[in-house]
Amino acid sequence: MDSSSVNKALVIFVCSLAVLTVSASFYRYVVTKDFLVTYEIDCDPAISICYVGCEDDACTEEYYYQEIERYAPTLLGLCGADISECDAANTCMINEVQCTLASCNPIKTPGECVGPNL
Amino acid sequence: MLCYLYPEPTYLIFSSEVPALLYYSHIPTALIALLIALIVFINAPRKLLNRLLGLILLSFVGWIIVNLLTWTIIQGQWILFIWSLYGLLQAAIALISIHFVYVFVRGKAMPISQKMILTGLALPVIFFASSDLNLTGFNISWCDAFGYEGQVYLGYYTLLGGLAFIWIGYLLLQGITKLPKSERLQRIALGFGIEAFLSIFFGGIYIISFLGEQNILVNTDVEFYTLFSMTFFMALVAWLIVKFKTFNVGLSATSALIITLLILTSSQFTYVESRTGLIITTITLILTSILSIFLYNTVRGEITQRKQLQELTTELEKANVRLKTLDKQKSEFVSIASHQLRSPLTSIRGYASMLIEGSFGSIPEKAKEPLERIETSAKRMALAVEDYLNVSRIESGNMKYELADFNLKDEIERICDDVRPTALKAGLVLLFRTNLQSKGIVHADVGKTVQMAHNLINNSIKYTKKGSITVFVRDDLSKKQVYVDVIDSGIGMSQDTIDILFQKFSRADGANKVNTTGTGLGLFVVHKMAEAMDGEITAHSEGEGKGSRFTLTLPLAM
Numbered sequence: 196m197d198s199s200s201v202n203k204a205l206v207i208f209v210c211s212l213a214v215l216t217v218s219a220s221f222y223r224y225v226v227t228k229d230f231l232v233t234y235e236i237d238c239d240p241a242i243s244i245c246y247v248g249c250e251d252d253a254c255t256e257e258y259y260y261q262e263i264e265r266y267a268p269t270l271l272g273l274c275g276a277d278i279s280e281c282d283a284a285n286t287c288m289i290n291e292v293q294c295t296l297a298s299c300n301p302i303k304t305p306g307e308c309v310g311p312n313l
Numbered sequence: 314m315l316c317y318l319y320p321e322p323t324y325l326i327f328s329s330e331v332p333a334l335l336y337y338s339h340i341p342t343a344l345i346a347l348l349i350a351l352i353v354f355i356n357a358p359r360k361l362l363n364r365l366l367g368l369i370l371l372s373f374v375g376w377i378i379v380n381l382l383t384w385t386i387i388q389g390q391w392i393l394f395i396w397s398l399y400g401l402l403q404a405a406i407a408l409i410s411i412h413f414v415y416v417f418v419r420g421k422a423m424p425i426s427q428k429m430i431l432t433g434l435a436l437p438v439i440f441f442a443s444s445d446l447n448l449t450g451f452n453i454s455w456c457d458a459f460g461y462e463g464q465v466y467l468g469y470y471t472l473l474g475g476l477a478f479i480w481i482g483y484l485l486l487q488g489i490t491k492l493p494k495s496e497r498l499q500r501i502a503l504g505f506g507i508e509a510f511l512s513i514f515f516g517g518i519y520i521i522s523f524l525g526e527q528n529i530l531v532n533t534d535v536e537f538y539t540l541f542s543m544t545f546f547m548a549l550v551a552w553l554i555v556k557f558k559t560f561n562v563g564l565s566a567t568s569a570l571i572i573t574l575l576i577l578t579s580s581q582f583t584y585v586e587s588r589t590g591l592i593i594t595t596i597t598l599i600l601t602s603i604l605s606i607f608l609y610n611t612v613r614g615e616i617t618q619r620k621q622l623q624e625l626t627t628e629l630e631k632a633n634v635r636l637k638t639l640d641k642q643k644s645e646f647v648s649i650a651s652h653q654l655r656s657p658l659t660s661i662r663g664y665a666s667m668l669i670e671g672s673f674g675s676i677p678e679k680a681k682e683p684l685e686r687i688e689t690s691a692k693r694m695a696l697a698v699e700d701y702l703n704v705s706r707i708e709s710g711n712m713k714y715e716l717a718d719f720n721l722k723d724e725i726e727r728i729c730d731d732v733r734p735t736a737l738k739a740g741l742v743l744l745f746r747t748n749l750q751s752k753g754i755v756h757a758d759v760g761k762t763v764q765m766a767h768n769l770i771n772n773s774i775k776y777t778k779k780g781s782i783t784v785f786v787r788d789d790l791s792k793k794q795v796y797v798d799v800i801d802s803g804i805g806m807s808q809d810t811i812d813i814l815f816q817k818f819s820r821a822d823g824a825n826k827v828n829t830t831g832t833g834l835g836l837f838v839v840h841k842m843a844e845a846m847d848g849e850i851t852a853h854s855e856g857e858g859k860g861s862r863f864t865l866t867l868p869l870a871m
Contacts, residue, residue, distance in 0.1 A: 201425050205432055212439045213401060219443035224393040231450030232314060232389060233460065264450070267314060267389070276388075278453065279317035 228267045231293065234278065235260040236285045238298075244310030246299040259309060266293040314389030316456035322385040331384050331534075338537035341577050343377040345547045346370040348573045353560045361422055363560050365413035366550070372405040373543055389451040396458050397448050400470040403515065404438040407470075407477035410507060414481045417503060438470050459525040459533070467522060474515025478508060499557050506549035513542035567612045571605040640708070648705035651698045658698065662691040700834040704817065707841045714758040714845055718870040721762065721795050722753035722786045728766050729784050736774050742781040743770075749788050755795050756870040757846040765839045765850075769799045769863050772835065776861075777803030788869060794848075797865040805861055806854040814852050815840035843867070 223229045238245035238261040245259035263284070269291060274281030287294035299308035322328040350370035353363040379395050379402065386392060408431045415423045423431075441447055441463075450461035485504035489497055517539035524530035551570055553559040578594075578601045665688040668676060676684070706712040729745040736743040747753070755762070773782045780802030788795045806814070818833040836850070843850045848867040854860065 198425055202422075202428070205425075205428055209432055209435065209439070212436075216401070216439050216442045217398065220394055220397040223443050224397065224448075225390045228314070228390050230390075230393055230448070231461065232453055233450060234453035267451070271314065277315045277317055279315075 228271060230267050231264055232267045232270055233262055233264045234284070236263055240309040241311060244298045244301065244308050247307055247309050261299075262297040263287065264293075264295045264297065265291065269294070314451065314453060316387040316389065316453055318454060319387045319456050321387060326381050326385050328385045332537075334534060334537050335381070335384055338540045339377050339381050342540045342544050343374045344573075344577060345544060346374050346377075348570065349547050349550055350374075352554070352570055357560065360560070362413065362416045365409055365416060366560065369406055369409050369413055372402050372409065376402040376406070377540065383457070387456060389453060389456075392456070393448055393451050393458060397442055400438045400447060400466060401442055403518075404435050404470045404473050407473040407511065407515070408435055410477050410511060411480050411484075414484050414503070414507060418484045418487065418500065434473060434476070438466075438473070441466055457525075457533075459522060462522060462526060464523075464526075467519065471515050471519040474511055474519075478511045478515075481507060481511070495557065499553055499559060502549045502553055503559075506546035510542040510546040514539050517542075568609065571609055575601060575605060644705045644708045647701050648709070651701045651705065654698050655695065655702070658691050658695045662688055662695060665691060700838060703838045704834050707838065712842075712845065714761060714842075716756055716758055716846065718754050718756050719759050719762075720753055721755045721757075721797070721867065722747055722749060724759065724763055725766055725784060725786050725797055728763060728770060732767070732770050732774070735771075736782060739774055739777075740779060741774060741777055743774075744781060744783045745786075746783060747786045749786065749795075750790055751788050751795075751869060753786060753788060753795055754870040755867040757848065757867050758842075761842045761846065762867065765842055765865060766797060766799075768835045768839050769797075769850075769865065773799050773801035773803060773861070773863075777801045780860075790869070793869045793871070794866050795869050797867075798862055799865075800860065800862045802860045805857045805859040806852065807857055811852050811854065815850065839865070 235246075235248070238259045240259050243261065245261060248258050248260055250256040250258060263286075265287065269288075270278065270284060273283040273288070278284040287296055299310070301308045301310070319330050320328060347370065350367040354367040357363045376399070379398050382395050383392050386395075411431060412423050412428070415427070446463040446466045448458055448461055448463065451458050452460055481504070485500055485508075489500060492500065518536055521530060521533050521536040521539075525533045550560075551574070554567065554570065575598070578598050665684050667673065669681060669684050669688065703712070726745055729743055733743045770782065770784060782802075783798070783800045785798040785800065786795065787798070815836050817837045840850050843865060846867060848865065850866070851864045853862045853864070
């Protein structure tokens with residue numbers, strides 16, 4: 196096999212793999228939506244321990260939130276693509292496997308949390 | 314999976330929520346890269362170097378498009394799909410850059426073994442692009458995937474950038490000091506451009522991504538500034554194109570490049586928001602225009618000169634062929650004419666000599682002097698004809714040399730004895746001296762050596778009015794050579810005369826005042842004969858009127 200043939204074989208091999216991997220990515224993320232999503236939900240510091248966020252760069256106004264991480268297809272099934280008006284997005288369902296509600300941890304991030312006893 | 318906190322973009326990439334710097338850093342940079350890629354590819358599409366540069370730039374433009382889209386679109390699944398391509402594109406930029414610089418430095422394609430290594434390095438990036446090692450999730454609130462990037466995968470393809478930086482540095486530095494100035498300058502410019510681009514682009518993106526993932530850096534739009542490293546690289550590539558015609562880009566492409574640079578500079582007016590910015594952009598445009606005119610004129614001038622030089626070279630080549638033909642014809646003519654002259658001259662000399670000697674009876678005293686003049690003139694003419702014949706033989710390659718070992722000292726001593734009466738007749742002392750560590754045996758043609766020595770000694774006699782001529786035979790065992798110095802106290806020579814002394818028909822200044830019979834061929838013949846026998850002839854003089862020294866060098870017999 197001469198060097199020209201080896202060259203061609205290498206180029207075809209790499210290009211084919213690249214096309215396959217791009218297709219696989221497309222299938223995973225766009226078609227099956229096989230990924231996790233994280234988003235913030237409203238939090239009342241009088242009841243729960245919440246993260247403190249800023250509404251603007253100068254942080255003139257604060258807001259309080261918790262984070263939910265869940266499997267994207269579950270959320271899509273509950274709320275569709277837009278979760279802004281979906282109450283089901285604000286909590287994990289009973290027996291929902293990949294769903295975590297994360298509150299602020301005052302030990303890990305002291306000063307970033309606000310809550311009833313803080 | 315909509316990022317509900319962000320507005321839907323117009324035409325995919327235009328959004329009011331993203332900083333204006335995004336467009337300023339991405340669009341002109343992508344256009345410049347695309348333009349350069351187009352220019353180098355169109356001008357020499359079959360040239361590997363141009364193809365590779367085109368591929369690097371296309372990968373980079375692909376990266377810019379991906380980055381632009383991840384900033385503007387709000388559909389999570391699409392952002393993740395596009396985000397997963399960063400690794401592939403950055404790995405392509407790094408690995409193709411290595412091959413590109415290899416071809417630039419070595420002037421040939423990379424060997425298969427090294428291509429295999431590059432392919433092997435790319436495989437993990439390709440295999441794991443769609444896996445959890447690359448991306449696992451998406452933050453709807455922030456509309457990004459910084460928190461879900463696999464650090465091993467990200468680190469690996471960033472390391473490829475680091476590897477490219479080191480490999481390219483090694484290639485560029487190899488033998489750089491031995492290069493001619495122009496090539497060294499090209500290599501430095503290209504190397505500086507690509508190394509700056511790789512280090513800022515890969516290093517900057519990794520650091521920003523890492524800090525973003527750690528929530529240390531909230532404002533990740535500082536990564537826009539890393540793209541200007543490509544503009545810097547492209548500026549150096551454009552300079553190489555204009556200054557050195559690297560990538561075989563001609564005048565039309567240079568014009569296109571300049572026009573587009575002007576358009577891109579003008580496009581900055583779109584983003585100007587303050588009066589100061591307006592003034593700076595105007596000044597930049599004016600300076601760019603002046604520089605562009607200068608560059609265009611320089612390139613046009615150089616291309617015109619190159620064309621003229623090519624035409625002249627073609628004409629000179631034709632003239633040279635014609636001259637060689639004429640020279641050959643001349644040599645043939647001289648050879649034929651000389652042969653035709655030699656026979657009658659021999660008869661004239663012979664009969665004149667016989668008449669003087671009385672072979673045909675006694676002749677009147679009055680007739681003796683004219684007969685002696687006839688004989689002398691015929692002798693001179695015969696010598697001149699012999700010179701012409703020698704030149705003719707040398708130039709036609711017909712001069713035969715019969716190399717053998719013989720004692721040079723004995724031959725030179727014999728010649729001195731033969732010539733001494735002539736020297737005495739001219740009122741000169743001819744001395745013979747030796748300083749030999751060996752026996753003075755040389756490997757040369759005896760006849761030609763005698764002819765050369767005769768020529769040198771007779772020359773000294775001709776051009777010396779008073780004083781002495783010393784013939785000195787010496788040797789140098791370390792150099793394995795024997796030297797014959799012919800030193801006279803004659804008319805001497807200037808350095809200018811020495812420089813042309815061994816050329817055909819060349820005679821010393823003032824030589825005609827002393828001797829009118831020389832042909833100007835003797836020393837040329839000696840020079841050619843010495844060369845043919847692995848020897849040489851050199852001349853030295855302190856100046857006019859200060860005598861001369863001719864040194865004949867011949868190889869010592871082994």
